[in-house]
Structures are given as C-alpha cells and as structure tokens.
Amino acid sequence: MEVIVKPTPAEVGRTASALIARVSREKPEAVLGLATGSSPLGIYESLAALVDAGDLDLSRASGFALDEYVGIPLDHPESYASVIARDVVGPLGMDPSRVRVPDGRASDIEAATRDYDEAIRSAGGIDVQILGIGANGHIGFNEPSSSFASRTRIKTLAPSTREANARFFDDPADVPTHCLTQGLGTILEAKRVVLVAQGAAKADAVAAMVEGPLSAMCPGSALQLHEHATIVVDEAAAARLTLRDYYDYTYANKPTWQRFE
Ligand code: F6R
Numbered sequence: 001m002e003v004i005v006k007p008t009p010a011e012v013g014r015t016a017s018a019l020i021a022r023v024s025r026e027k028p029e030a031v032l033g034l035a036t037g038s039s040p041l042g043i044y045e046s047l048a049a050l051v052d053a054g055d056l057d058l059s060r061a062s063g064f065a066l067d068e069y070v071g072i073p074l075d076h077p078e079s080y081a082s083v084i085a086r087d088v089v090g091p092l093g094m095d096p097s098r099v100r101v102p103d104g105r106a107s108d109i110e111a112a113t114r115d116y117d118e119a120i121r122s123a124g125g126i127d128v129q130i131l132g133i134g135a136n137g138h139i140g141f142n143e144p145s146s147s148f149a150s151r152t153r154i155k156t157l158a159p160s161t162r163e164a165n166a167r168f169f170d171d172p173a174d175v176p177t178h179c180l181t182q183g184l185g186t187i188l189e190a191k192r193v194v195l196v197a198q199g200a201a202k203a204d205a206v207a208a209m210v211e212g213p214l215s216a217m218c219p220g221s222a223l224q225l226h227e228h229a230t231i232v233v234d235e236a237a238a239a240r241l242t243l244r245d246y247y248d249y250t251y252a253n254k255p256t257w258q259r260f261e
Contacts (some may be wrong), residue, residue, distance in 0.1 A: 013042020027238030129190035137218035150183030
C-alpha cells in the first residue's frame with residue numbers, strides 16, 4: 001500500500017486525479033471504477049478542469065459505478081445513476097453509453113449483479129478504481145462483516161451509513177435500506193485502486209484499513225491484499241496512522257519514473 005498524506009482536502013483531490021489522469025493518458029480506453037459520496041468530488045473537479053483545459057480526453061474511457069441504491073427511482077436526484085451522470089459523466093466529457101451503474105430496480109437482482117461483474121470482466125477489468133471509505137470502514141457499501149471474497153450483490157446498509165447519507169435526502173427516512181455494491185472480491189480485481197479520505201471522522205477507519213489487522217470488521221483492510229493500492233488522505237484523516245513518518249519519507253523518495261504529479 002502506498003500512503004500519501006496531503007495538507008488539505010483540495011490537494012487530496014488533485015493528487016488522486018493526477019494518478020487517474022496518468023492512467024487515462026497512457027490508455028485512452030481506460031476503464032474507471034467510479035465512487036460517489038463526498039470524498040471523490042475533488043477528484044472529479046480536478047479531472048474536469050484538466051478536460052476543460054484540453055489536457056485530458058476521457059471520451060473513450062468507460063466507467064462502472066461502485067454501487068447504487070435499491071428502491072428509489074432511477075431519475076431520483078440522489079440515485080447514483082443521477083449522481084454519476086451529473087457529477088462525473090457530464091463534467092468529465094465521458095460517453096454516457098460507456099458508463100454503467102448497477103441496476104437497483106432490476107426485478108431479478110441476482111441476475112443483474114452477476115451481469116454487472118460479467119460486464120466488468122468483458123470490458124477487460126477496471127484499470128483504476130476510485131474509492132472513499134465510510135467511518136465504519138466500509139468500501140463500496142461492503143459493510144463490516146462483508147466477505148473478502150464477495151462479488152457485486154445486494155447489501156443492507158448499516159444504520160450508521162443511512163444516518164451519514166441522510167444529508168443527501170429531504171427526510172432521513174427516505175434513505176434506502178438496501179443497495180447493490182461491487183463486492184470486496186470485485187474491487188480487489190481492479191488493476192489499481194486509489195482511495196481518498198478527508199477529515200477527522202475518517203481517521204479511525206483509515207488507521208484500521210492501513211495498519212489494522214485484515215478483518216471483515218474493517219472491509220477497507222481488504223486493500224492490504226491489493227498489489228497496487230494508493231491511499232491519499234489529508235492531515236485530519238491521517239491523524240491515527242502510526243507509521244506516518246515512514247509514509248512521508250517513502251513519498252519524498254519515490255523514484256521519478258513512479259511519480260504521477
Ligand atoms: C460511494 C461509496 C461509499 C463512500 C463512503 C464515504 O460510492 O461506495 O463507500 O465512499 O460511504 O462516503 P463520503 O465520501 O460521502 O464520506
């Protein structure tokens with residue numbers, strides 16, 4: 001795992017976007033794994049700025065959203081299909097026909113989730129998966145106790161996750177109880193993973209993910225098994241990391257050819 005600590009949330013977004021831009025320039029047909037929520041917004045803003053400036057072209061890239069709610073209409077402003085269209089596909093100049101979101105309204109959920117994993121495989125796999133982390137350690141909506149071998153499937157959101165996401169809805173009772181999410185096994189198959197976290201509320205989860213034991217109680221710790229995971233956090237989210245000096249030293253001494261910013 002590579003851990004990069006940046007002074008501000010804005011720099012977290014810029015650094016992570018530089019990595020994604022590098023992958024996308026090397027491979028214009030790159031397959032991006034797209035997270036929603038607040039954490040990756042800075043990434044999408046920075047990528048959009050590169051696209052607007054003519055420094056990056058994502059029109060041939062494709063995308064797979066990480067998750068979707070079950071039980072809200074597709075055109076609900078907070079369905080992840082709507083969020084991905086609004087915050088990602090439009091601003092990044094992606095081709096909507098190349099971006100897929102799990103179908104939370106499918107009548108046959110098992111078939112829909114199986115098809116989703118199959119579609120990722122058929123696209124050649126995800127080149128870079130963007131992730132945030134929940135305060136309880138979830139990645140995607142793989143809540144604590146999720147299997148490290150799990151595939152895209154339906155999950156019940158933890159009450160604390162529903163509370164955290166209530167800020168996006170008019171009434172907390174409107175937050176769906178279920179979702180479809182890429183599994184931890186699905187996420188681990190991405191060729192590269194970049195996870196961003198900002199703020200003190202994420203500090204315990206970040207420490208458990210990076211330095212804690214491999215445990216289904218912290219689904220993010222599954223990333224310790226990934227050969228190419230980059231974790232970019234701000235000072236507040238890094239506050240409980242015990243090897244902080246080593247991470248800074250490693251980053252300062254990163255070979256030039258490995259740098260992406
Ligand atoms: C979003 C997702 C979640 C969020 C996590 C953090 O697609 O899968 O894992 O990344 O809940 O959410 P924010 O970024 O809103 O704090």
